[in-house]
Every structure is written in structure tokens, then in C-alpha cells.
Amino acid sequence: MKKIMRLVVAIMAAILFVQASTGLAQAAKGDQGVDWAKYQGYYGKFGYGSDKFVLAQIGGHNSGGLYDQDTYPTQVQSAIAQGKRVHSYFWWENVFNQATVDQLMNYTMPKVQTPKGSIVAIDFEAGAGNAALNTQLIKGAMQRIKNAGYTPMLYGYKSFLQSNVYLDQIIGQFGTCLWVGEYPDYNVTPKPNYNFFPSMDGVAIFQFTSTYILGGLDGNVDLTGITDNGYTKHDNPVTETPATDAGQAADNTHKSQIEVGNTVKVNFSAQRWATGEGIPSFIKGQSYKVIQVAGDRVLLDGVLSWANKKDVEIISTTTGNSTSGSSYTVQWGDSWWAIANRYGMSMYNLAAINGKSINTMLYPGQVLQVSGTTTTNRTYAVRYGDNLSTIANRLGTTWQQLANRNGIGSPYWIYPGQALVY
Structure with missing residues (x-):
């Protein structure tokens, strides 16, 4: 009996050693969640009722320079209203010098609407430069995130990160702070397949699929409990922001x-x-x-x-009824598209009337000039398998007119359940 017990202990120790060496020792934490960009709309979408967290994109820097994600504040509000933990991330592309880092951080950090302690992640998967310089700039940005009272993380695909960043330096300074994507295939995958876990040190969140549900959505699993940061045991934010306040008001x-x-x-x-x-x-x-x-x-x-x-x-709980004559007072959660849609015009025309572009930030209380009066619009709900051409034929219009009316920049940027005005 004693020999059997010693054998069992030895086997368990070996299993724990293997788990620790592959980064899976804490995988039992197991909360799953999603990440959102503009493609998930102004209120986002979860894959399953059991999802616990979301990371929402603020905006960032790409080949064209700085950009804003106007879906971010309402996505934060939406997640809080649904009792989920919500965190933030921003895009990092073509960032090759300290001046650009400073510009990006000065632009992005004041826009963070998730609570102190929550994750603010750098999304680095394109526009790479020298690995040593990338590492230096990313470490500086992550330290600034930490100094501001948030939890810094670095996102990317395993091969890209290993080729373009000295990850040992990142982990050495910030600990287990990586959010890594690695997919076995593009089949619908509701649960992580740990046979395809990216075997590397420092992984706190594993993005295991981009097809969490039919139609596409990123699925993630929290391996360490890092998505608890910034929240109480009842998933309430430890500090308040306008977006979390709006979400809690809706929740209550x-x-x-x-x-x-x-x-x-x-x-x-x-x-x-x-x-x-x-x-x-x-x-x-x-x-x-x-x-x-x-x-x-x-x-x-x-x-x-x-x-x-x-x-x-x-x-x-926003009703968005603040209209008066030829002007409109912006409400919390409004967007150029939503306001233009209310008045039966394109968001590009609305922005032009006000001397702005559709990338200009809107803020509650801002007064915009609008043309015409509120109209009753007919809407069509996009279904699986639809595209703009087939929808336009069904509705007796052209896909170009449909795209312009709904502010769609690409004929492929539609999704099931989306309401198109015609």
C-alpha cells in the first residue's frame, strides 16, 4: 500500500511539473470572455450567457496615425449593464519612436473608461520595427499604464511576438502579462483546446479562437484571474467612470x-x-x-x-429624444451613424454640415446642426448568408445606396442581426 501511495504522489508531482512547464497550472481559473472592436457594434456581443469578461478597443495608432473607436464607451456601458467585467486595449502599429509613443499614450489614456486596476492592453500584431526598439518602447508604454493605476498587458500572436519583442524582458518587468492568440483552425470553438496552447512563459489570457460562434467572434480564457483586476468579488467596478455609471444605471x-x-x-x-x-x-x-x-x-x-x-x-436607458428644430443635442452613447440615421441622412453629410469628419469625437451636450426633421425609417435585419447586393435586390435599391444610407465603408462589413435602414 505504501508503495502504491508513493507511486501516486510521484505521478501527481510529475503532472504538476508538466503543467507548470507549459503554463497550464492555473488554467483551472477558466473564466471565458470575448474582445470587441468596432465590428461588434455599439453595444457589443457575447458568445454565450456564461461569458464573464470583455476587452473593448479604445482606438490606437495605425499606418494612418492616431484613430478613435467611437464604439468603446457604449461597449463599456453595455458590459457593465450585463454584469460582466470589462477591460480596455488599444492598437499599436507603426510606432517607431518615443515621440509617437508619447503622442499615442497622451491620446489614449484619458479615454480609458474602465475602472482603475482593470486591464489596459497593447495590441501589437502589425507594423513592427526593430525588436530591441519595439521592446524598449512597449516597456515604457506598459510602465505608463501601470503608473496610471491600471494592469498592463501585451497582446499578439505567438510567432509575431517572439519575432518582434524580447518577451523575457517584458515578463521580467511586468510578470505574467501576455495575452496570446493561437488558433488550431477556424471551426466554431466554444471551449479552449489546450493541445494548441502557445507553449511560452508569461501567458495570462489565451485567445483560443476567432470563431467562438458562427459568424466569428474572438474567444478567450483567463488562466490566472487577471480579469478580476479592477472589480470586486461581485463583479462591480472598484472605481467609477461615466461609462460604468451609465452601465450600472441601466443594470439597476x-x-x-x-x-x-x-x-x-x-x-x-x-x-x-x-x-x-x-x-x-x-x-x-x-x-x-x-x-x-x-x-x-x-x-x-x-x-x-x-x-x-x-x-x-x-x-x-438613454432615450435620445433631444431634438429641436434643425439642431440635435448629443446624448451619451450617440454616434455619427446613429444621429444621421435618425434624420434620414448619411453620417458623412452630417459631419460635413458641422465642419467635422466621422472620426471626430462626439460628447454628451454637444449641439449638432442637422438637415430635415425626424423621419420614420424602414429597417431590414441582416440574416446569415446575406450580403449588400442580395439585400439591395430584395429591397429594390442598389448596394451603393444601401451602404451610403447606413454609413458602411465596405460591402463586407455587415453582420447577422444588424439593422439596415432603406
């Missing part, structure tokens, strides 16, 4: 108080519309404006279907 609003103009998400657990028909899977987890309320039912814009209040979750 009872469903009986849903109003026209609020934004709601259809729950993953929802089965049937209020009229009895089954709810398609691509509707679940999507967000829609409420255009009518009747008792315990709400009519959703874009799909023009009645949902039971018990089957939706409030993610924005």
Missing part, C-alpha cells in the same frame, strides 16, 4: 421601467417571441432599440418583433 433599472428609446439585449435563454414564434438563434445576444412598449411586451427596432420583458436585459 427594473424591466417594468423600460421606455421607448432604451436599448435592450435579447437574452440567450429567450425561447419565443411574445407572439409565440420561436426566436432565431442569431437574434439572441443582440441589442435593439425599443420602439414601442405595451404592458409586458416591447417592440424591437430592426426586427420589428415583440419580445416579453422577461426575455430582455436593459443595457442603455
Whole structure:
């Protein structure tokens, strides 16, 4: 018996050693989550009801210089409203000198809307220079993130990072701080396959797929508990920002108080519309404006279907009704596209009328000049397999007019559940 016990202990020790050497010792933490850029829309999208966290893109620096992501504040709000932990990241491309680093950090850090302690990650996967210089500049930026009271991380693909950064120096200064993507294939992958884990030191978050769900979404697993940073044990932010305040206000609003103009998400657990028909899977987890309320039912814009209040979750209490004559007062969560859509014009024309571009930041209380008055728009909900040409043919218009009306820069940038105005 003693020999058997010694053998069991030896085997367990060997397993623990192998796990430690491959970075899997703490993988049992296991919370899964997603990351969002502009392609996930103004309120983002989770893959499954069990997701616990999200990392939302602020903007960053690319080959064209600095840029802003206007979906970021409402994505933070949306995640908080759904009781999730939300963190931030920004794009790092063609950053070759300290002056550009300073410009990028001065531009980006004041825009962070996640709580102190939360992750602020550098997304480095393109536009690389000399490895020694990359390392020096990235270390300086991560230290600035840390000094500001956030948790610095570095994201990238294994081969790219190993080719362009001295990762031992990054890990030596900041500990287990890497967020690494490595995919076995492009099949729908709801759970991580640790046979394809990027065997390297310092990995805290493993991005295991870009096809978490049908249609595409990045799936991530927290290996160390790093996504708890900035949040209490009940997933409440430890410090407040305007975006987290807005999210908590929505989270604390009872469903009986849903109003026209609020934004709601259809729950993953929802089965049937209020009229009895089954709810398609691509509707679940999507967000829609409420255009009518009747008792315990709400009519959703874009799909023009009645949902039971018990089957939706409030993610924005903004009603966006502040219009007056030929001017409009910007509300929290507004975008150039949303405002232009309300007035039946393109966002490019709206920006031009106001002497700005669609990349100009909007802020609550800002007054914009608009042409015309509020119109009643017809909408079409994008379905799987759709493209702009087939939709345009179905609606009796052209894909160019449809793209212009909805502010779509590429005919391929549509997604299931998206509401197109025609």
C-alpha cells in the first residue's frame, strides 16, 4: 500500500511539473470572455450567457496615425449593464519612436473608461520595427499604464511576438502579462483546446479562437484571474467612470421601467417571441432599440418583433429624444451613424454640415446642426448568408445606396442581426 501511495504522489508531482512547464497550472481559473472592436457594434456581443469578461478597443495608432473607436464607451456601458467585467486595449502599429509613443499614450489614456486596476492592453500584431526598439518602447508604454493605476498587458500572436519583442524582458518587468492568440483552425470553438496552447512563459489570457460562434467572434480564457483586476468579488467596478455609471444605471433599472428609446439585449435563454414564434438563434445576444412598449411586451427596432420583458436585459436607458428644430443635442452613447440615421441622412453629410469628419469625437451636450426633421425609417435585419447586393435586390435599391444610407465603408462589413435602414 505504501508503495502504491508513493507511486501516486510521484505521478501527481510529475503532472504538476508538466503543467507548470507549459503554463497550464492555473488554467483551472477558466473564466471565458470575448474582445470587441468596432465590428461588434455599439453595444457589443457575447458568445454565450456564461461569458464573464470583455476587452473593448479604445482606438490606437495605425499606418494612418492616431484613430478613435467611437464604439468603446457604449461597449463599456453595455458590459457593465450585463454584469460582466470589462477591460480596455488599444492598437499599436507603426510606432517607431518615443515621440509617437508619447503622442499615442497622451491620446489614449484619458479615454480609458474602465475602472482603475482593470486591464489596459497593447495590441501589437502589425507594423513592427526593430525588436530591441519595439521592446524598449512597449516597456515604457506598459510602465505608463501601470503608473496610471491600471494592469498592463501585451497582446499578439505567438510567432509575431517572439519575432518582434524580447518577451523575457517584458515578463521580467511586468510578470505574467501576455495575452496570446493561437488558433488550431477556424471551426466554431466554444471551449479552449489546450493541445494548441502557445507553449511560452508569461501567458495570462489565451485567445483560443476567432470563431467562438458562427459568424466569428474572438474567444478567450483567463488562466490566472487577471480579469478580476479592477472589480470586486461581485463583479462591480472598484472605481467609477461615466461609462460604468451609465452601465450600472441601466443594470439597476427594473424591466417594468423600460421606455421607448432604451436599448435592450435579447437574452440567450429567450425561447419565443411574445407572439409565440420561436426566436432565431442569431437574434439572441443582440441589442435593439425599443420602439414601442405595451404592458409586458416591447417592440424591437430592426426586427420589428415583440419580445416579453422577461426575455430582455436593459443595457442603455438613454432615450435620445433631444431634438429641436434643425439642431440635435448629443446624448451619451450617440454616434455619427446613429444621429444621421435618425434624420434620414448619411453620417458623412452630417459631419460635413458641422465642419467635422466621422472620426471626430462626439460628447454628451454637444449641439449638432442637422438637415430635415425626424423621419420614420424602414429597417431590414441582416440574416446569415446575406450580403449588400442580395439585400439591395430584395429591397429594390442598389448596394451603393444601401451602404451610403447606413454609413458602411465596405460591402463586407455587415453582420447577422444588424439593422439596415432603406
